[in-house]
Amino acid sequence: QVQLVESGGGVVQPGRSLRLSCAASGFTFSLYGMHWVRQAPGKGLEWVAVISHDGRNTHYADSLKGRISVSRDNSENTVHLQMSSLRAEDTAVYYCAKERLVDIDHWGQGAVVTVSS
Amino acid sequence: SYELTQPPSVSVSPGQTARITCSGDELPKKYASWYQQKSGQAPLLVIYEDSQRPSGIPERFSGSSSGTMATLTISGAQMEDEADYYCYSTDGNGRVFGGGTKLTVL
Numbered sequence: 001q002v003q004l005v006e007s008g009g010g011v012v013q014p015g016r017s018l019r020l021s022c023a024a025s026g027f028t029f030s031l032y033g034m035h036w037v038r039q040a041p042g043k044g045l046e047w048v049a050v051i052s053h054d055g056r057n058t059h060y061a062d063s064l065k066g067r068i069s070v071s072r073d074n075s076e077n078t079v080h081l082q083m084s085s086l087r088a089e090d091t092a093v094y095y096c097a098k099e100r101l102v103d104i105d106h107w108g109q110g111a112v113v114t115v116s117s
Numbered sequence: 118s119y120e121l122t123q124p125p126s127v128s129v130s131p132g133q134t135a136r137i138t139c140s141g142d143e144l145p146k147k148y149a150s151w152y153q154q155k156s157g158q159a160p161l162l163v164i165y166e167d168s169q170r171p172s173g174i175p176e177r178f179s180g181s182s183s184g185t186m187a188t189l190t191i192s193g194a195q196m197e198d199e200a201d202y203y204c205y206s207t208d209g210n211g212r213v214f215g216g217g218t219k220l221t222v223l
């Protein structure tokens with residue numbers, strides 16, 4: 001079965017950087033686009049980024065462009081989210097998710113990121 | 118940037134039909150999907166490509182789309198359906214979630 005396991009979350013000071021990773025298993029990773037979605041405490045889902053199956057194409061939420069970068073390693077079945085200049089409002093659960101044509105069909109359990117001094 | 122608009126809350130009694138709407142200018146051209154999220158859990162896909170139901174999702178969940186509005190319908194809502202529901206779509210490049218609708222079944 002599909003498994004997505006995020007790692008790299010934690011407490012980080014404002015202005016610092018953080019790299020989240022997602023280890024995928026249970027499907028042919030190199031055939032599917034991968035997303036990052038976040039959810040601030042008590043708030044709704046916010047789409048963050050997507051990377052195509054081969055890593056050649058990426059798209060980012062307008063609100064985060066310039067501060068985030070998504071990459072993948074198809075040999076390791078992993079996808080990464082690099083975030084910089086972190087702010088308090090970046091505090092959220094960050095989900096890694098698998099694309100299914102035009103939607104998302106599987107989600108990880110999420111990594112908690114807390115931006116605080 | 119592209120937005121999808123949902124009502125903040127919907128309430129129904131057990132056994133009644135719940136309808137949650139999602140409006141967006143690109144919906145006539147782009148599919149919508151729907152996600153259920155219960156407290157403390159990751160989202161779960163309940164409808165994709167406007168009206169398709171994934172394996173394992175109860176038949177009481179259905180979806181439709183007409184013009185700029187997509188609708189999630191839960192026929193005979195049960196207590197276990199109480200959750201937040203989000204629509205999701207694209208404007209061609211980026212993706213977007215609606216603001217979410219809290220469904221109360223009581």
